[in-house]
Amino acid sequence: MSGTGTGRTAGGGNAAGAAARLQKLFEGHRLTPTQRRIAHCMVRRAADAPFLSSVELAELAGVSQPSVTRFAVALGFDGYPALRRHLRDVPAAERGPAPGAYNAYQQAVYAEMENLRHLASLLADPKPVEHAGRLLAASCPLPVLGLRAASAQARGFAYFAAKVHPDVRLFDEGGTMLADRVDAARRAGASALLCFALPRHPREVTEALDHARSSGLTVVTVADSAFAPVARHSDLLLPAAVGTGLAFDTACAPMMLGRVLLEAMCDGLPDAQARLEEFDARAAARGLFVD
Template sequence: MPSSQRARAQASAITSGRAPEAEPSATSQLRALFDRPRLSPGQRRIAQYLIEHLTEAAFLSITDLADRVGVSQPSVTRFASAVGFTGYPALRERLQAMALGGRAAAGPEEHRGNELQAAIDAEITNLEELRRDFADPDRVIGVGRELAASTPLTVLGLRISVSLAEYFAYAARRVHPDVRLVTRGGSVAYDALLQSREAGGTWVLAFSMPRHAHETLEAVRMARDAGLKVALITDLALGPVVDEADVTFATGTGSRLVFDSYAAPGVMCAALLQAMTDADPERTQARLEDYERAADRHQFFLRD
């Protein structure tokens, strides 16, 4: 009899192709709009602020936006021109259309409830944005194949990102023969990354959650220097860590409580894991069956 996990792996295989009725999320649209390699650091700050505060920022005057970001008004004008608009009014009109579309999709907020319920509402919004991003799953499928083919596969997460990296590595080991987890920065990370490359590894999956650490940026640069490609899961659409990655999956994090919550990044992890299982179904089946036999033999789990 197939194990429940093996059956789930088969039943939940990802189907390629874009869902015809789905629209990209506002975050995805803004990432595409602002993905200009020649943006200055100040312009990148403007872009990041607009992405993170779209529903409010779309209705700010040029003066208010400049004050919020900490740049000059001419800088905002130059930014609008750099991303393809005739000026700030034209950019703001586009932003307002995105913001109003997002509000319509999200529905009215008259009954937000208490702060805990508001935090859950924010996470639901993050998941809805991720759902729209998944309308075209081909990028997830492609990266999943690359991660599955990288032997060894290195998973990197430092500081607050350790928990997500540990979860991914723990699950990936069920379907991948050599997963190496890096949770310390500096020379320790460099040693691990270099050894992974020398052993034949080609990819690193890195996590960068807020607050974003300098040592994460350095570790990602070390991975690139070692000859590894980097897939990044983060809440950022722009920034130095994103610039160093070969492919980025940007997902929202819950920030309504003292400590962030990670519903959308967790689903992103599960989607990449599914794509890895789909990439090599025979290996997946064999490894899951071997694991189930070991689990039964050593009684790893309680009987439900």
């Protein structure tokens, strides 16, 4: 059973660590769109990747078998067998608990913990997030896009952002009016758009991002992988892996990255603290909260 089109992965507690290793392996290489598709497929099937034949990987990624071979060569290997041997050569200390050590629910939690650890390692260099925060703070209005699986992340960000940003516009529904709403935000003065993009990636999202960029907006995207389909439609992509050990993907790391972006945006808004205090005063006067 799978609600996202990606089946359960055996040993889900180790899948996040494998995905992080793959991300690190792929980073820094100039990959073609087809190769990025293969990379994204391998990240999504991280636990299985070391055991897939080139034919199986090609079928999963929807590419030709020679494309898989060229992909391995682009990464610096003699061919796909050498890449697969490299992926199988994982130090015992990094393999995590043996299969069966935890039940499926525990494995899903441990996988999310690994996703968060990987996110923490990425944030050791805060410059990309700080740059994104400045872009979002400077955009007024600030459109926030998230469709289908990513709508909850976009809605959560927009809810908190509205407490400190003067004009946040949530785009969580697709359809023919989505481009109109992007155009309206641009005419009103928007300079950037924040997108949350999670699997499975709707075609509408890539089309909306292309339209936003052609309209002059800078696109900042939080996605599940640096090789996600939205990568080439974004100006600045910030990756945060999702968990795939349950029937439906889990998104603790993308949610955390959204909160980190909020913090970075607040640093770029000189009146953010004043706005928060004003909100608290109004909330107390209206008796909004019971605590």
